[in-house]
Amino acid sequence: MSDHDWPVVESATEYETGWYAGGYDRVEQPDGSLKDYYWAALPPAVVVAAVDDGDVVFVDQYRPTIREQCLELVAGIVEERAGDPGDGEVAPSPDRESYVAAGRRELREETGYEADDVHFVEEFWTSTGVLRHRRGIVFAEGLTEVGRDLDDNEFLSVERVPVEDALAVARAPPANDATIEGLLLARADGYL
Numbered sequence: 001m002s003d004h005d006w007p008v009v010e011s012a013t014e015y016e017t018g019w020y021a022g023g024y025d026r027v028e029q030p031d032g033s034l035k036d037y038y039w040a041a042l043p044p045a046v047v048v049a050a051v052d053d054g055d056v057v058f059v060d061q062y063r064p065t066i067r068e069q070c071l072e073l074v075a076g077i078v079e080e081r082a083g084d085p086g087d088g089e090v091a092p093s094p095d096r097e098s099y100v101a102a103g104r105r106e107l108r109e110e111t112g113y114e115a116d117d118v119h120f121v122e123e124f125w126t127s128t129g130v131l132r133h134r135r136g137i138v139f140a141e142g143l144t145e146v147g148r149d150l151d152d153n154e155f156l157s158v159e160r161v162p163v164e165d166a167l168a169v170a171r172a173p174p175a176n177d178a179t180i181e182g183l184l185l186a187r188a189d190g191y192l
């Protein structure tokens with residue numbers, strides 16, 4: 001089956017919102033049968049594991065989708081831009097800012113901290129059974145408070161958690177995949 005190229009015989013976008021698009025690909029399977037594989041396509045996102053004075057910086061916000069208050073790492077969309085991402089760092093595509101640039105921006109906007117150093121950790125696809133969505137993890141340190149610049153739909157507070165307690169806090173319900181991934185990958189790379 002590894003030599004089967006899974007040809008797409010039809011692709012349809014059934015709906016588009018301001019946030020994502022959804023549809024299906026009709027695919028020829030290895031046995032010759034056809035199957036519709038449904039997907040939702042979202043813009044790429046960045047997650048920021050930021051540490052200051054031995055604390056991980058979290059944001060506490062209500063998530064209407066799951067109807068829960070969540071303590072999470074800073075995260076947000078990697079914004080579109082024309083041409084080269086500009087900083088030589090990994091970008092999800094040539095028309096988007098890099099994960100490092102997006103992480104710096106999101107950290108400043110949501111927490112009011114400017115980072116001296118932001119390090120790229122990892123890029124990966126998420127929920128590959130249904131989503132077309134890339135996520136990048138970055139680590140930030142050397143934080144200076146400069147003031148927040150929240151979007152009009154962001155109602156959140158900044159919380160600090162000691163590094164040694166951060167993973168346990170992230171695993172407490174309602175646990176968030178991006179926060180757990182960000183902490184584990186930053187720890188695996190020696191940042192935490």
